[in-house]
Amino acid sequence: MVNQRTFDALRVFAEERKWQQFHSPSNLAKSISIEAAELLELFQWSDDADRGEVADELADVLHYCIALARVMDFDLDDILLSKLEKTRLKYPVEHTRGRIAPIE
Amino acid sequence: MVNQRTFDALRVFAEERKWQQFHSPSNLAKSISIEAAELLELFQWSDDADRGEVADELADVLHYCIALARVMDFDLDDILLSKLEKTRLKYPVEHTRGRIAPIE
Amino acid sequence: MVNQRTFDALRVFAEERKWQQFHSPSNLAKSISIEAAELLELFQWSDDADRGEVADELADVLHYCIALARVMDFDLDDILLSKLEKTRLKYPVEHTRGRIAPIE
Amino acid sequence: MVNQRTFDALRVFAEERKWQQFHSPSNLAKSISIEAAELLELFQWSDDADRGEVADELADVLHYCIALARVMDFDLDDILLSKLEKTRLKYPVEHTRGRIAPIE
Numbered sequence: 001m002v003n004q005r006t007f008d009a010l011r012v013f014a015e016e017r018k019w020q021q022f023h024s025p026s027n028l029a030k031s032i033s034i035e036a037a038e039l040l041e042l043f044q045w046s047d048d049a050d051r052g053e054v055a056d057e058l059a060d061v062l063h064y065c066i067a068l069a070r071v072m073d074f075d076l077d078d079i080l081l082s083k084l085e086k087t088r089l090k091y092p093v094e095h096t097r098g099r100i101a102p103i104e
Numbered sequence: 105m106v107n108q109r110t111f112d113a114l115r116v117f118a119e120e121r122k123w124q125q126f127h128s129p130s131n132l133a134k135s136i137s138i139e140a141a142e143l144l145e146l147f148q149w150s151d152d153a154d155r156g157e158v159a160d161e162l163a164d165v166l167h168y169c170i171a172l173a174r175v176m177d178f179d180l181d182d183i184l185l186s187k188l189e190k191t192r193l194k195y196p197v198e199h200t201r202g203r204i205a206p207i208e
Numbered sequence: 209m210v211n212q213r214t215f216d217a218l219r220v221f222a223e224e225r226k227w228q229q230f231h232s233p234s235n236l237a238k239s240i241s242i243e244a245a246e247l248l249e250l251f252q253w254s255d256d257a258d259r260g261e262v263a264d265e266l267a268d269v270l271h272y273c274i275a276l277a278r279v280m281d282f283d284l285d286d287i288l289l290s291k292l293e294k295t296r297l298k299y300p301v302e303h304t305r306g307r308i309a310p311i312e
Numbered sequence: 313m314v315n316q317r318t319f320d321a322l323r324v325f326a327e328e329r330k331w332q333q334f335h336s337p338s339n340l341a342k343s344i345s346i347e348a349a350e351l352l353e354l355f356q357w358s359d360d361a362d363r364g365e366v367a368d369e370l371a372d373v374l375h376y377c378i379a380l381a382r383v384m385d386f387d388l389d390d391i392l393l394s395k396l397e398k399t400r401l402k403y404p405v406e407h408t409r410g411r412i413a414p415i416e
Contacts, residue, residue, distance in 0.1 A: 002106040006181045013188055017195065018202040022253050025158065026151040029144045030252050032165060033345055036140040037245030040133045044238050045230050047130040054129065055178055058169060059187035061136060062180065065166055074159055076166065077110045083163035084117060091121065098122040126357050134356050137241055141349030148342050149334050210314040214389045221396060225403065226410040233366065234359040237352045240373060244348040248341045255338040262337065263386055267395035269344060270377055270388065273370060282367055284374065285318045291371035292325055299329065306330040 002066075002076070010066055020071075028068040035060040106170075106180070114170055124175075132172040139164040210274075210284070218274055228279075236276040243268040314378075314388070322378055332383075340380040347372040 014020050039057035042049035069076055118124050143161035146153035173180055222228050247265035250257035277284055326332050351369035354361035381388055 002180045002184070006184050009185060009188060013192065016197045017200045019200075021202070024151060025153065026147040027253055029140075029147045029153075029158075030248055030342065033137070033140040033144045033349075034245045034249045034252060036133075036137040036165070037242045037345075040137045040238055041242045043130040043133045044242060045235055047128060049129065049133075051176065054133075054172075054176060055183040056187050056190070058172055058176075058178065059183040061140070061165070062169055062184055063187070065162060065169065066184075068158075068162055072155065072158060072162075074162065076106045079159040079163040080106070080110050080166055080170075081113060083160050083167070084113060086160070088117065093120045096121045096123075098125070131357055134238065134352055137245075138349045138353045138356060141241075141346045144342055145346045148346060149339055210388045210392070214392050217393060217396060221400065224405045225408045227408075229410070232359060233361065234355040237348075237355045237361075237366075241345070241348040241352045244341075244345040244373070248345045251338040251341045255336060257337065257341075259384065262341075262380075262384060263391040264395050264398070266377060266380055266384075266386065267391040269348070269373070270392055271395070273374055273377065274392075276366075276370060280363065280366060280370075282370065284314045287367040287371040288314070288318050288374055288378075289321060291368050291375070292321060294368070296325065301328045304329045304331075306333070 007066060007070075010063060011070065014067065023067050023071055025068060025071060028064050028071065031064040032061060032068065035064055111170060111174075114167060115174065118171065127171050127175055129172060129175060132168050132175065135168040136165060136172065139168055215274060215278075218271060219278065222275065231275055231279055233276060233279060236272050236279065239272040240269060240276065243272055319378060319382075322375060323382065326379065335379050335383055337380060337383060340376050340383065343376040344373060344380065347376055 014023065035057065039054065039061060042053050042057060066076075068074075069079070118127065139161065143158065143165060146157050146161060170180075172178075173183070222231065243265065247262065247269060250261050250265060274284075276282075277287070326335065347369065351366065351373060354365050354369060378388075380386075381391070
């Protein structure tokens with residue numbers, strides 16, 4: 001669960017540094033990919049990774065996801081549930097149980 | 105704000121399809137990078153992208169971030185605020201205001 | 209143009225360090241994404257980047273691409289021209305001239 | 313080995329479609345990350361992937377790497393060997409043999 005207070009803390013952090021000016025949707029999309037790769041780097045040569053490092057890198061990905069949601073004025077619950085509904089129709093339970101079926 | 109109900113809906117979705125077996129931390133880290141790139145693809149040739157498509161692709165990134173947090177037993181607020189504190193020390197307001205300083 | 213001598217230098221570099229043991233196709237695919245994101249990071253907040261840094265990061269991406277081609281026993285010219293032929297059929301000149309049409 | 317003829321075929325392909333106008337360094341860096349993720353997707357849930365699909369996706373990554381080298385006026389052999397020299401100094405054989413040491 002992500003609280004409003006956490007969202008506010010992230011927003012204030014950017015405001016204090018006057019970083020919102022860099023937070024165009026396009027720059028944030030790049031940033032999410034960049035941070036996602038830093039997370040992936042922890043698993044580059046092994047399936048095991050340090051728990052604390054995974055936490056920090058996942059937090060960076062989420063940080064930019066939340067920033068993108070803010071500049072696009074998205075509600076996170078709304079977009080998650082709306083996309084889940086589409087994915088549910090694409091992958092009905094009876095056809096997909098236990099088989100690999102990536103979300104696309 | 106992300107509600108517990110949304111988290112539960114995502115978990116049930118994976119359980120119904122018996123997909124948790126594929127959700128190793130390593131596979132989920134790959135999945136986050138893959139979905140992040142699909143989001144980036146919307147901005148590949150232009151800084152503008154369709155709002156609904158951005159919502160859907162961002163939701164996919166978040167979906168796998170939440171799945172990784174679940175298998176690692178992370179609390180999202182905890183990891184976000186803990187990392188924010190480290191970033192705050194690394195980039196003090198007085199040194200960074202208005203200058204580009206990527207989170208690393 | 210990439211010379212055989214360059215390929216040999218890259219191979220010897222890995223052999224000297226006994227790093228080929230880590231070079232599974234899956235690990236190299238992760239490595240290519242990770243290095244691609246380091247290249248992207250140079251353009252995270254701006255469309256301009258330092259020429260020398262772009263050269264170094266692009267070299268890292270190519271390094272792992274060449275390593276993947278080696279372990280898969282691909283000829284680079286073959287796979288480039290074979291894929292180009294498929295893309296040519298997908299995007300005929302008369303339909304695509306000057307319009308954005310990403311390779312997929 | 314990559315031949316000049318292959319490079320020329322890729323260049324002509326873009327010219328015929330008037331696609332060079334989209335090939336800014338920044339757009340090509342995004343494109344490399346996007347294609348790298350499509351390659352990674354083949355290994356999303358398994359360490360095995362279809363050989364022909366790996367060839368096609370690796371070709372797409374290389375295609376954009378070569379396009380970036382063209383617009384930056386890089387010689388591929390030069391940048392590969394120059395970066396290899398730096399990496400060689402960073403990871404001397406005696407310190408790294410058989411130990412994981414990612415290129416950074």
